[in-house]
Amino acid sequence: MTPQPTQTEHGFRGFQLKRLIIEALAVTVTGGLFALLANRLSPAGIELTRDYFPKAPPATNQIIPPQPPPWDSPEAQLHAKGLNTLPMETVVGLFASPGYAADKVIFVDARNDEQYRAGHIPGAFAFDHYRPETSIAVVFPACLAASNVVVYCTGGDCEESGFAALALADAGVPRERLRIYVGGITEWQAAGRPVETGDRRSGQFLPAKP
Amino acid sequence: MNHSTSTTTSRRLTELFFLAARWLLGGLFLYMGLSKAWQPLEFLKLVRQYDLAQSALPLNLIAACLPWFEAFCGALLLAGVAVRGTALALTAMLVPFTALVLRRALLLYAAGTLHFCAIKFDCGCGAGEVFVCHKLAENAGLLLLCCLLICRRHSSPTSDRKTLYFR
Incomplete structure (x- = not known):
């Protein structure tokens, strides 16, 4: 017992x-x-008071569209934030236009530094909106001087391009100049388009896919 | 005499088991904590997917503190300092986290056509994408180890009787 x-x-x-x-x-x-x-x-370290995932600021005298559910398409999500999107054909056209050579059309890579260096659209500026202090001094004047700013990230449902575009708009880049390339680097690379590695204008490219 | 020897051997084996459990748990939490603390922004993005908070401050606090807290607890377990308290703190952290992983997996299961155990996502555990069943089993194992450490009996002969009920 x-x-x-x-x-x-x-x-x-x-x-x-x-x-x-x-x-x-x-x-x-x-x-x-x-x-x-x-x-x-x-x-x-993380800045405790900073909003790393900004929402579109409400424009004055404008009815705010209802937020789409999270499973909606990336385009719908971006449109709800007041951002315009571009299909691949338009992006290729802009890349081949004279404006690209004259820096009137610029590309902004919103991924982190490691991903940027592994491969980006040739001539694209690096802008990791989570660490804006590292690149804003270069990117911001370039965006102000350009008439078309194409922002992209990995592609698909990646959100960095949207956040980066909102951060640039917040910094003072006119919103109508900002466009999101939703297909991102994945679609660009899959289509056999040129991909630059390392720094901007490094002259180093990934070998073209057959 | 023989009974005494077998008792000592059994006690040593038990001690060895608890030492291994403590080191395993400590090493795992130290590694997982530091791997997340190394890239806190990536962790922040993953934490955001759980819809834990709508405003920035609580979300940032979780992402900023959790990895270092895990590493801290891991270091305490490895060093053998405040083992039972640390194990209890880890249990209090693991239980809601496991519930969140399960909730997210159930949402994905309800939304898709995949078999439950075929669901795979990065839960923010520091090991990248994992199958949900593996993760739940792993967390159950970690919880079991934590509970063992919480309830372990002291080895000191004088304290044996006193801590009998914490086995």
Whole structure:
């Protein structure tokens, strides 16, 4: 027959449980403070008050269209944010136009630096909207000088191009100049279009696909 | 005499098991935490997909703190400091997180035609895209290890009787 725990043992059990909870709380508080400090000191740390996923600012005297459900097409999502999209044929046309050579048509790659260096549309500017401080000084004047700014990311349902376009619009680039190439680098590359690697105008290209 | 030797061996084996469990759990959390802390923005994008918060601050706080907190807990477990408290804190973190993974998987399951275990997504766990059944099984294993560490009996002979009920 199993002996029943005595009153002292019950009391001890309660004490141990209390101690365990206090220890867990101490770990949580200390860990939380450590995490805040580490994030603050880390060069890759997150700015706590910044909105990394901006929504379209409401324009004055304009009825805001209802937000489409998240499973709607990327085009519909971007149109709801007040952004225009471009199909591949138009993008290819802009790439071949004289405006491209004169920097009146520019491309903005909204992916991160690593992805940009692995391959981008030739001459595209790198603009990671999560880290705007690294490139805004170069991209912003180029956007102001251009008449067409084509922003792209990986393609499909990637959201970076939309966020980057909104960030540029927020910085002062006229919204009507901004266009999103929804197919992105994936479609561009799949169509056998030229892809530049490394820095902008590096002159290095990925070998063309057969 | 023989009984005493077998008791000692059994106790040593138990100690070894708990040591291995602690190191496994600690190493795993340290690795997963640091891999996320290295690229917090990527983690932030993944956290956003769970629709945990509508405003920026709580979302940023989760993405900024969770990886470092995991790494901190992992380091404590490896060092053997506040083991039971750390295991309890990790359990309190793992349970809601596992529920969120399950909720997201069920939403994907309801929206598509895939078999439940064929559903695969990046849950923000630090290991890239994973099959949901594998992830749920892994989390169940981690929870079990945490519970074992929380309930473990102290090895000190004087404290054995006192901590009997925490086995």
